[in-house]
Structures are given as structure tokens and as C-alpha cells.
Amino acid sequence: MDIAGRKTLTVSELTAELKGLLEGRFGSVWVEGEVSNHSVPASGHNYFTLKDEGAQVRCIMFRHQAMFSKFNPEDGRKLLVHARVSVYEPRGEYQLVVDRIEPLGVGALELAFRELKERLAEEGLFDAVRKKPVPEFPRKVGVITSGTGAALRDILNTIMSRSRLVDVLVYPVRVQGKGAADQIANAIGALDDEGNPWGRLDVIVVGRGGGSLEDLWAFNEEISVRAIAACRTPVISAVGHETDYSISDFVADFRAATPTAAAQRVAPKQSDILGKLDVLRDAMRASIIGALRYGTERLVGLRRALPDPLKTMEERAIRLDELAARMERRLTGEIYLHSERIGWLGTRLRRAPLIERIDRRRTVAEDSFRRLETAAGRRMEDASASLSAIGARLGALNPLAVLGRGYAVARRNDGTIIKSTEQVRIGEDVKVTLAKGTLTALVKNKEP
Amino acid sequence: MASTRSKKSALNFEKSLEKLEEIVERLEDGSLSLEESIKAFEEGMELYRRCVDVLEKSRNRVEMLLKRGEEFITRPLPSDISEVGDE
Numbered sequence: 001m002d003i004a005g006r007k008t009l010t011v012s013e014l015t016a017e018l019k020g021l022l023e024g025r026f027g028s029v030w031v032e033g034e035v036s037n038h039s040v041p042a043s044g045h046n047y048f049t050l051k052d053e054g055a056q057v058r059c060i061m062f063r064h065q066a067m068f069s070k071f072n073p074e075d076g077r078k079l080l081v082h083a084r085v086s087v088y089e090p091r092g093e094y095q096l097v098v099d100r101i102e103p104l105g106v107g108a109l110e111l112a113f114r115e116l117k118e119r120l121a122e123e124g125l126f127d128a129v130r131k132k133p134v135p136e137f138p139r140k141v142g143v144i145t146s147g148t149g150a151a152l153r154d155i156l157n158t159i160m161s162r163s164r165l166v167d168v169l170v171y172p173v174r175v176q177g178k179g180a181a182d183q184i185a186n187a188i189g190a191l192d193d194e195g196n197p198w199g200r201l202d203v204i205v206v207g208r209g210g211g212s213l214e215d216l217w218a219f220n221e222e223i224s225v226r227a228i229a230a231c232r233t234p235v236i237s238a239v240g241h242e243t244d245y246s247i248s249d250f251v252a253d254f255r256a257a258t259p260t261a262a263a264q265r266v267a268p269k270q271s272d273i274l275g276k277l278d279v280l281r282d283a284m285r286a287s288i289i290g291a292l293r294y295g296t297e298r299l300v301g302l303r304r305a306l307p308d309p310l311k312t313m314e315e316r317a318i319r320l321d322e323l324a325a326r327m328e329r330r331l332t333g334e335i336y337l338h339s340e341r342i343g344w345l346g347t348r349l350r351r352a353p354l355i356e357r358i359d360r361r362r363t364v365a366e367d368s369f370r371r372l373e374t375a376a377g378r379r380m381e382d383a384s385a386s387l388s389a390i391g392a393r394l395g396a397l398n399p400l401a402v403l404g405r406g407y408a409v410a411r412r413n414d415g416t417i418i419k420s421t422e423q424v425r426i427g428e429d430v431k432v433t434l435a436k437g438t439l440t441a442l443v444k445n446k447e448p
Numbered sequence: 449m450a451s452t453r454s455k456k457s458a459l460n461f462e463k464s465l466e467k468l469e470e471i472v473e474r475l476e477d478g479s480l481s482l483e484e485s486i487k488a489f490e491e492g493m494e495l496y497r498r499c500v501d502v503l504e505k506s507r508n509r510v511e512m513l514l515k516r517g518e519e520f521i522t523r524p525l526p527s528d529i530s531e532v533g534d535e
Contacts, residue, residue, distance in 0.1 A: 135462060136462065137461055137462045137465070139461065142513075147512075156510060156525070159508065160508045160510075163508075164503065164506040164507055164508055165461065165502070165503065165506050166508060167508060167509040167510070167511075168508070168509070168510045168511075169510075169511055169512075169513050169522070170510065170511070170512045170513065170525060171512070171513045172512065190513065190515070190520060191513070196513065196520055197513065197520055197521070197522045198511075198513075198522070270503060273465075273499075273503060274500065274503060276465075277465075277468075277496055277499055277500060277503075280468050280469065280472050280492070280496065281492075281493070281496045283472045283475070283476065284471070284472055284475055284489055284492045284493065284496075287472070287475035287476055287485070287489070288475065288485055288486065288489040291475075291480075291482055291485040291486075292482070295482045
């Protein structure tokens with residue numbers, strides 16, 4: 001109290017009270033606005049102003065928060081921030097200490113879409129190898145969609161008009177707005193759980209009819225998308241129209257362009273299946289008829305090739321009788337012929353031309369030999385006669401035979417036969433060969 | 449009981465169809481003896497009859513899954529959905 005009796009406060013006291021009031025009253029708030037005056041000094045903290053047409057507020061996002069934020073403040077960007085209201089006493093300012101930033105507006109959604117899609121793609125959640133096959137003839141189908149709305153009606157009508165095989169378990173959820181993504185995630189978890197009243201399902205369809213990006217947003221949120229990825233039952237994603245692609249579509253095991261298309265996928269037309277069965281039946285019949293026909297033909301062929309055993313037996317019996325009869329006739333009637341036959345056979349043998357021929361040949365051979373002998377002998381005689389004659393003549397010509405008549409052969413010392421006196425000198429030795437023996441003689445005289 | 453019926457038919461239908469296709473393949477293959485062919489044919493025709501039977505006798509069942517506290521219960525769907533149309 002001052003001297004006038006008024007209640008007074010110091011600046012610090014005032015500020016402290018303001019601080020207490022503001023921070024107590026607001027705690028943490030979500031505030032949306034447009035960014036301006038964004039700066040990041042050396043400290044790494046983000047300083048910016050969030051404003052709208054009527055007012056503005058200073059914001060600070062500390063470095064350790066800003067580092068993990070997907071979205072960054074940029075001048076001109078519209079943001080939604082989660083912050084703590086704080087009074088900074090030294091400057092007498094109130095500010096927002098921001099811990100989370102989210103984008104606002106359609107551009108922001110698209111940005112968020114792209115960022116989540118990239119992140120999950122990097123994790124491999126969209127990989128083809130993760131996709132489970134959807135059974136061709138599912139019997140138990142789970143459907144997660146709005147309990148009201150055209151999508152569910154279209155799905156059920158399509159299924160029921162095509163196939164009686166399919167049973168459908170519907171789990172109605174909110175498909176847009178607050179909490180939709182959570183509900184979708186819970187629904188997937190519940191249907192995937194084998195403990196549910198229908199047990200294990202064959203496939204789960206999750207989707208909704210067409211709408212804007214905001215309407216479909218629940219199917220782009222991380223919580224619902226991760227629930228699909230974690231689901232053990234095959235999931236068909238059927239969100240919006242043909243041209244709408246949501247992250248659920250990328251992560252699901254199969255994307256159907258629309259809820260109706262999903263229904264067609266899970267419910268093959270009964271008439272088609274029956275048609276297929278008939279085709280198989282006809283194929284079997286054709287095969288078996290073919291096989292039987294082939295087998296029959298072979299059998300007939302074989303039978304024809306085989307002689308009729310009965311006929312054969314008969315023929316053989318007859319022949320047997322015949323033979324027996326003949327044998328009997330022989331035995332009784334022909335024994336007496338037996339010896340006659342033998343004699344007759346003997347005669348035949350003797351007069352056999354064969355023996356005659358042998359004899360004849362022998363005679364011829366002997367004659368020939370004799371003639372050969374005679375001829376040979378004669379020639380021999382002739383030959384020796386000639387030989388003697390020749391021998392005699394040869395003998396007559398033999399020089400030694402001349403010597404026998406008294407003649408002698410005179411030779412010089414070198415062996416040359418002397419035929420003329422000119423060949424020798426008086427006083428030379430000469431050799432003289434006689435019929436018997438040789439002489440060495442001296443030439444005493446020669447004439448002429 | 450509902451799930452056991454479904455489970456049994458589910459096991460039968462798709463597997464039966466697969467088995468049937470397999471048998472037709474073997475028959476057309478031509479590698480079976482006459483006796484084996486006859487046996488396969490009989491088995492195939494039995495599967496065919498069973499599949500047709502399931503198709504003709506089945507009726508769609510549609511239920512809603514609702515959470516009551518911690519439990520899940522099923523409730524048949526309100527009948528403003530159109531009836532089964534025969535092909």
C-alpha cells in the first residue's frame with residue numbers, strides 16, 4: 001500500500017502475476033496462423049511470428065524440437081502449431097513456445113501425403129514382396145466402411161448378386177473426420193484377430209466412396225496405414241473413385257479402384273465358376289472316353305491276332321484222330337510189307353545210280369592214270385635217249401677228250417695257250433699239259 | 449457352429465477346385481494307365497459334383513460386428529439390402 005492507500009505492484013510483481021495467469025489459463029494450445037519474420041540464428045532455434053488479419057504472436061521453437069519436425073515454418077505458410085503459452089519477463093512479452101507444427105490447407109495435405117508416402121516407401125512397406133495373395137474364392141470377407149452411405153450397399157449388392165459362396169462380416173466405422181483413422185485401425189485389428197466371432201477371415205475390404213482429399217484423409221493417416229501393413233489377413237483397399245490414390249492403396253495387398261470393384265474381386269460370378277466346372281467335367285469325359293476307346297481297340301486287335309482257342313482245340317482233336325487212325329492202319333495192315341520194303345530198298349540201293357557212277361568214275365580215273373604213266377614213261381625214255389646223245393656229243397667236244405687222243409696243250413708261263421712259234425723265244429720255258437700230267441719244257445728250236 | 453460350417457466349405461471348395469484341375473491335367477497328360485485313368489475320372493467327377501453342390505446350396509450370410517464393452521458380438525444386417533439375384 002502506498003501513502004495514498006492504493007494497492008501498488010512492482011513491474012516484476014505485475015509480470016509475475018500475468019505469467020501465472022496466462023500460463024495457468026492456457027497451458028498448451030493449438031494455434032493456427034500464417035508465418036512471417038522467420039529466422040534461425042546461430043543458436044539453431046526457430047523464431048517466427050504467427051499472424052492473422054487481426055493480431056500476431058511471437059513464436060519460438062527450440063532447436064531440439066525443430067530438428068524432429070516434419071514441417072518447417074516458412075514465411076507465407078499457413079501452419080497449425082502446438083505450443084505452450086509463456087511470458088518472457090525480461091522483455092515483458094508473451095510468446096508461444098512451439099513443440100509441434102502441422103501444415104494447414106490443401107497444399108499442406110498434399111505435402112503431408114508426399115512426406116508420409118516417401119517415409120513409408122523407404123521403410124519398404126509398399127514392396128511387392130510384402131503383398132499377400134488374395135484368395136480366388138474367399139468364403140469369409142470382412143468389410144470396413146461407413147455403416148451408412150452408398151459404399152456398403154454397393155459392396156453387398158454386388159457380392160450377393162454374383163456369388164452365394166461369400167459370407168460378409170461388416171464392421172462399420174467413421175470414414176472421415178475426427179478419430180476416423182483410429183476407428184479404421186481398430187476395425188482392422190479386430191477383424192484380423194482370429195478370436196473374433198467368425199474366426200479367421202479370408203480377406204478384408206477397407207474403403208469408402210468418393211470425396212475430396214480431406215474427406216479421404218483418414219486413409220492417408222499413419223495409424224490406419226500402419227494397421228493395414230500389419231494385418232495378417234490379406235487386405236483390399238477400396239478408397240474413393242478410380243483416380244483417387246491413397247496411401248492405404250499402396251500398402252494394401254490389392255487395390256480396387258472402387259468399393260464395387262473390390263466386391264467383384266471377392267465374389268467371382270457363380271455362372272463363371274459353374275462354366276469352369278463344366279469345362280473341366282467335359283474335359284474329363286473326353287479323356288476317359290478316349291482312353292477307353294484306345295483300350296478297347298487294343299483289346300480287339302489282340303483278340304483277332306490270337307487264334308480262337310476253341311477252334312484250335314477242335315482242329316487238334318481231329319488231327320489227333322486222323323493220325324491215330326493212320327497209325328492203326330499202318331500197324332495192322334502193313335507189317336507184312338515191312339520186310340519186302342526192306343528188300344526192295346536194298347535192291348534200290350544196289351542199283352543206285354550213285355554206286356554205278358562211283359565205279360565208272362573209278363575206272364575212268366584208273367585208265368587216265370595208266371595212260372599218264374605210259375606217256376610219262378615214254379617221255380622219260382625219249383628224254384634219256386636224247387640226254388645220252390647230247391652227252392656223247394658234249395664228250396666229243398671236251399678238250400680233255402682231245403688230249404686223250406695224244407694231243408698236248410702248250411702254255412707260256414703266264415698261262416696263255418701257245419698257238420704259234422711267234423709267241424715264244426728260244427731258251428724260254430713252256431708248260432705242256434698232257435692227258436695225264438704236265439711238263440716244263442725248254443724251247444730249243446723253232447720252225448719257222 | 450457357423451464358423452465350422454464355413455471353415456469346412458472353405459476348405460472344400462477352393463481346394464476341391466484345385467484338385468479337380470489337377471486331375472484333368474493328369475488325364476489329358478496321357479501318362480496314366482487305363483485303370484488309373486478310370487480311378488482319376490471317378491475322383492474328378494466326385495469333386496465336380498461336390499463343387500456344384502456347394503455352389504447351389506450356399507446362401508450368403510451377412511452380419512455386422514459390433515463392440516459391446518470389451519466383447520464383440522454379431523448382428524444380422526438390416527434387411528434394406530436387396531435380395532440374392534440368381535444368375
